[in-house]
Amino acid sequence: MIINSEFRRLDEDGIKEFVRIGGLAYPFMNIHTPEDLQKKAEQYIRLQNEEPTINLYGAYRDGKMVGGMELQDFYMNFNGVELKTGGVGFVAVDLLHKKEKAAKDIISFFISYYRQQKVSMAMLYPFRPDFYKQMGFGFGTKMNQYRIKPAALPKTKVKENIYYLEEKDKEKLVECYNKYAAATHGMIKRTNIETSNIFAPGKTTIVYKQGESILGYLTFFFKKASEINALKNDILVKELVSSSTEVQRQLLNFLRIQFDQINRIIINTQDEYFHYLLNDPRDESDNNFTPVYHQSNLQGVGLMYRVIDTALFFEQLREYSFNGESIKLKLNIRDSFVEENSRPVIVDFRDGKPTVTEGMNYAAEISMDISDFSALVMGCVDFRALLRLGLAEISHMSYADTVNKLFRTKEKPVCTTVF
Secondary structure (H helix, E strand, O other), rough: OOOOOEEOOOOOHHHEEEEEHHHHHHHEEEEEEHHHHHHHHHHHHHHHHHOOOOEEEEEEEOEEEEEEEEEEEEEEEEEEEHHHHEOOOOEEOOOOOOHOOOHEEEEEEHHHHHOOOOOOEEEEEEOOHHHHHHHOEEEEEOEEEEEEEEEOOOOOOOOOEEEOOOOHHHHHHHHHHHHHHHHHOOOOOOHHHHHHHOOOOOEEEEEEEEOEEEEEEEEEEEEEEEOOOOOOEEEEEEEEEEEEEHHHHHHHHHOOOOOOOOEEEEEOOOOOOOHOOOOOOOOOOOOEEEEEEEEOOEEEOOOOEEEHHHHHHHHHHOOHHHHHOOEEEEEEEEOOOOOHHOOOOOEEEOOOEEEEEOOOOOEEEEEEEHHHHHHHHOOOOOOHHHHHHEEEEEHHHHHHHHHHHOOOOOOOOOOOOOO
16 A cells, blocks of 8 residues: 555644544534534544544645544454454545545555554445445445334334433443344444443433343434424434344334324334334335335445455454355455455365465365455355356356355344444
8 A cells, every 4th residue: 555645643733623624524514613613623632532442643745634534443243253343434635635645545544554453354434435445345234214104113012111211221221232232243342432422412212121131222313304393203213222022122112102293213224124024114205116116215335344454354263163164265355455465365264263374275266356355254245146246256166155155144244333
């Protein structure tokens, strides 16, 4: 990677300049006055000083800041294995320095920063998916947004386990989330930022309690559904966590019984089977297409993953079983963005456990771009699908099913952490 900018961890003055740049790059931040700038800068200064997992860096050319980013350390559940990962957010470039490849420098530094820390997986939310795919990031699980009538949710007998969240139960809520994260592929351990925002203005949280334990919870906002009818509102579900089917049904039933006052329930979920829960999955568009398919939800790509060190990735997962499969495999992974990662890697899988090895003795070799490989190992896409689409190659088709089983996960990765 060639980096044409100098990078510095930001001090207080640097953070103020970075926030000014970010405010212009992202107008939705509503930084219009010196007071707005000072208030937002103080928030980031506090983060930089008090949160060791967050680091703000600026990109400089000729001594002038041209952009910056927020780097964040995470611990992700990779099918039961806690894997340290690196995230980047708030990537901002000064309007005067657009199209000068400052953003490319920022992402190059991000990848280099975590490679030096012996981190093998990186993540980000893309402002433009095509831009980041060119840099080797692969598409994660799609997000589905349903806008359903409350009565479309399954009806369940109301029980006495549903309560409002109280301040004294804050830590139990975090414990509930972390138990869910530890059992769900792709989830990230609860961050301090998320914990501090549990009682943010406008949020309402309903918990399912059994004794002193919280077994699930639902966090939501009210959202205006009409500019002329103040009584017409939607509920926007921010987070839904449950430890069992029964708990989930109780929380969904809470949403169902709001039908007399709520227009639509807006639920964002990465569960591709969620519509099976609904007696009517249609949204309010009333659209039909090809020839009689009813529009049920919006769907979008978001979180993207990238293996930044292929050999290290398998070394860090040496005790993890890739579905019990045994095969010696040569990986020809093309990585035009990180030259050090664009080299063949031979992995010997024995009863699913990988060992990075050398030599010319292997059963098969597969070839693909790092972006698709990253999506493959995360379980976002099947190897067979990549073959069908012409995005992957294999030396011997007789091993295609073995490779497909090798990298398939029980479920696609789920992530609710925003950064």
